[in-house]
Amino acid sequence: MYHHIKQLMYTVRIGTPDPRFGNMLLEQFGGANGELAAAMQYSIQGLNCDDPARKDLLMDIGTEELSHLEIVGALARMHLKPMKTNRQAAETDPLVAIAGGGGVTLCNSMGNAWTADYLKVTGELDVDLRSNIAAEARAKIVYERLINFCDDPGTKDALQFLMTREITHLKAFMAALESMGKDPLVIGEIPPTPGIVEQFYNDSTGQGDDGDIDARGPWNEANGVRFIASVAQPIAAATEVEVTREIHNAVRRRLTSPAKSSRSKPAR
Ligand SMILES: [Fe+2]
Numbered sequence: 195m196y197h198h199i200k201q202l203m204y205t206v207r208i209g210t211p212d213p214r215f216g217n218m219l220l221e222q223f224g225g226a227n228g229e230l231a232a233a234m235q236y237s238i239q240g241l242n243c244d245d246p247a248r249k250d251l252l253m254d255i256g257t258e259e260l261s262h263l264e265i266v267g268a269l270a271r272m273h274l275k276p277m278k279t280n281r282q283a284a285e286t287d288p289l290v291a292i293a294g295g296g297g298v299t300l301c302n303s304m305g306n307a308w309t310a311d312y313l314k315v316t317g318e319l320d321v322d323l324r325s326n327i328a329a330e331a332r333a334k335i336v337y338e339r340l341i342n343f344c345d346d347p348g349t350k351d352a353l354q355f356l357m358t359r360e361i362t363h364l365k366a367f368m369a370a371l372e373s374m375g376k377d378p379l380v381i382g383e384i385p386p387t388p389g390i391v392e393q394f395y396n397d398s399t400g401q402g403d404d405g406d407i408d409a410r411g412p413w414n415e416a417n418g419v420r421f422i423a424s425v426a427q428p429i430a431a432a433t434e435v436e437v438t439r440e441i442h443n444a445v446r447r448r449l450t451s452p453a454k455s456s457r458s459k460p461a462r
Pocket residue numbers: 229232258259262333356359360
């Protein structure tokens with residue numbers, strides 16, 4: 195059940211409206227990393243979630259994102275408003291001015307319609323939480339850029355609040371993922387093929403004209419990773435029969451396990 199309260203989650207006050215900036219704000223209204231995408235992603239993940247504790251987390255944050263959508267909408271509308279009557283302002287974005295009457299629509303800053311394709315919903319809780327951590331990081335950096343391009347103190351203040359909440363959510367999703375106690379490299383049930391999984395292929399080689407280097411680091415030479423210098427046919431340490439047997443075992447384990455290990459006890 196959703197209930198609307200006629201009050202913004204954070205008070206929004208702006209100085210002189212800036213239609214160009216209002217247009218940029220639409221990125222966080224109907225854009226790929228915007229508030230509607232966040233609200234829908236977490237809420238739909240929550241609907242699909244069998245883990246009661248983490249379902250509660252997803253619904254809490256998904257609902258807060260709707261309140262953020264309302265703040266961004268209010269903010270964008272204030273900045274876009276001159277487009278209703280002012281020809282020069284309308285020229286900033288004819289789509290918003292002529293088709294939308296100087297108000298907000300579910301489009302990004304380039305006028306592209308919002309799409310459910312923005313959403314990452316896999317039905318695998320740990321995978322979804324990773325997507326959410328990345329989504330919050332993207333939203334944070336978009337808000338930071340908006341703040342950097344903004345001169346109006348009131349607008350900056352509201353954007354600072356929204357940016358801060360992204361970090362709060364980032365922390366919550368990270369803690370939820372960690373509390374599942376899953377090995378971060380175990381995704382799903384079927385194990386990767388031994389031998390191949392440890393190989394790092396140096397597929398971008400040589401020295402570039404702009405000083406591009408062939409780098410080495412912990413990603414390609416530590417933690418059991420084997421650096422393969424030349425492009426090679428991947429050769430598995432396990433035979434095809436062994437790999438097939440592992441896959442069958444994993445499927446059997448999944449079918450016979452009473453409940454997912456990630457399931458946690460409900461809060462008392
Ligand atoms: Fe948000």
